[in-house]
Amino acid sequence: MTNSIDTPSRYRMPTVFGPSPGPRQGPNGERFDLSDTPRTIASISFLTDEAELRKLLPPNCELDGEPIVTVEHVTLTELEWLAGRGYSLLSVSYPVRYRGASESVRGSFMPVLWENRCEPILTGREELGFSKLYCELPEPRILQGTRLHTAVWEGHEFIRMAFSDLVVGAPPNSPESDGILHHRYIPSLRQVGESAVDEMVLSPQVSSAKPRYTSFVSGIGEVKFIRSTWEELPTMFHIVNALESLPVLSPRFSYIAEVRGATDLSEQRVLG
16 A cells, blocks of 8 residues: 555545544445434523624624524434444534625534544544544533533533523424534644634535434523633633633523434535
8 A cells, every 4th residue: 555645535644554544434434324323412502792702703704693602512422433432522602604705604603612532633623624622521410400511621620511490392493504614723834823724614504414302301501611720721721711701691592402313524615
């Protein structure tokens, strides 16, 4: 086998060992079937100050509708690409409209996504352009009807999500959306402050991956970003503190759902 990278196979560093297995490419080059993959989603939304949220917009984007921030904790299990293992993630998003040189799309912009496993972080940053970071995402603590999720780094808790008064309900109608937007940025090695890649990318809506709900409860949700020092979060304190600065003006929809069905995000594309 040569070291050429001009084949349809997916490669990541280190490339000399051949194509890289991952969520979009199995050990023999096959794609995985995620149509029945189980997920648990714990979601909290709140209305914030429009002027403050505008400070966290990527290039060529504007807020689309009310300034509503959504924080979601998701646990994935039975993943074929991890040989049956799973992991958890915690994301932040808000609605934007992208107006580029050749197209305009609407969707949720995801400025940051924490995960508790190295492999999805590497594949998602390099192959897809997700702004992924690492942290610990412990199992939720459930006591007397209250469910608590936390995000932790080196013993320091920096996000807390609490759910209470949960009752069985029906999932809300999904808002009109083209998908999830991300700002893909890779710094240049030639000059500090310059980029090698700076573009907006889209995880488009895929009808075949529409989630199938197996349970759904909604109730009261509270999320708290905990202001942190450089000593507590040496590489992430600026992110957490920017999110902590967003005021919670009023709570919106909060729920916990069990769903099945996902996509491997092979449809990911750069926006024009």
